[in-house]
Amino acid sequence: MKKAILIPVFNEEKSIQEVVRALLHFKGEFDIVVVDDGSFDRTPDILREFDIKILRHCINSGYGAALQTGLRYLYENGYEYAVLFDGDGQHPPEYVKPLLMEADKTGSDIVIGSRFLSDYKEAGFFKGLALRFFSLIIYLATRVIIRDPTSGFKCLNRRAMRYYIADIMPLSFPDADALILAIRSGLKIREVAVRMRERISGRSMHYGMKALTYMFNMLFSILICILRSNKDLKMED
């Protein structure tokens, strides 16, 4: 069974070496595939030091596009499972196998590594509020409870990979909107509790004004996902 750990990266020179090194002991069991989204720092040079698969975007195209490139590659090359992993060092390697085992055991299409399965204390006030809000929207739209809709730590099977590489997929920030569409498309989603680490360097994609534009874009994208007809979703099957 072909499995891969997929890491989309953009300018992660401070963390990527440590992240890839921590994952190297999975080699043999998992292929490590990094999608470099057109980094212009030392990231490409650092990646070349490792014997891993590297897909490089010649132009920076955004996190969603990088994720899609990696999943397209994995899908076309017959991989059964993809574990999505961040390049900033937040995701703990020790949870890679539990996510995969949960997907394999339960037949779930997407297994999310959830930080907030019990409560939102760790998230802080505003983030906790935003997560509760998106969680509520997902519940209202689909009747499915997802506690951590913004987690990028996920395990996808081939069915889910196929959904993520379809044109219908909302790519700007594939979070709550993508999950709503996935559930509406008939994919089964589960969450597994994980304990994330502090990121090695850099900061979240959603800070300052970006957090506000993220909220607006996400709400609009969710509305579009809800308005999509079942026919649209069936065409992607």
Next chain:
Amino acid sequence: MDMPMKQKVFAIVLAGILLVIVFELVRRRRLKIEYSWLWIFTGLSIPFLVWRYDLLLFLTDISGAVSSTSTLFAFAFFFIILLNLHFSIVISDMQNKLKHLIQENAILRQNIVELRGTPKNDT
């Protein structure tokens, strides 16, 4: 009531210049035919409204505008909004196509590396 001759000539000359520029850009392949239709429509609608001035007056009447000039301006403004929307659609389409090209390029490059049997990327 008719439009003064000077205004008619001025409007037709302006529309003519616009149409000549659009046709010339298409001829020189600086502007694609599929992106030129709104410009041509704008260029043709001005002489049409000059020819059918009564239509402009009718539009002024039903839109509640004070004068036919403000109706013309309102239409011009509407056309500009339409053009901007058209450009947004074109840019979105281009961005989507560019994304596909970038993804295809990245995957093909990795496939070449694998076919060559070299373990590391040569970027």
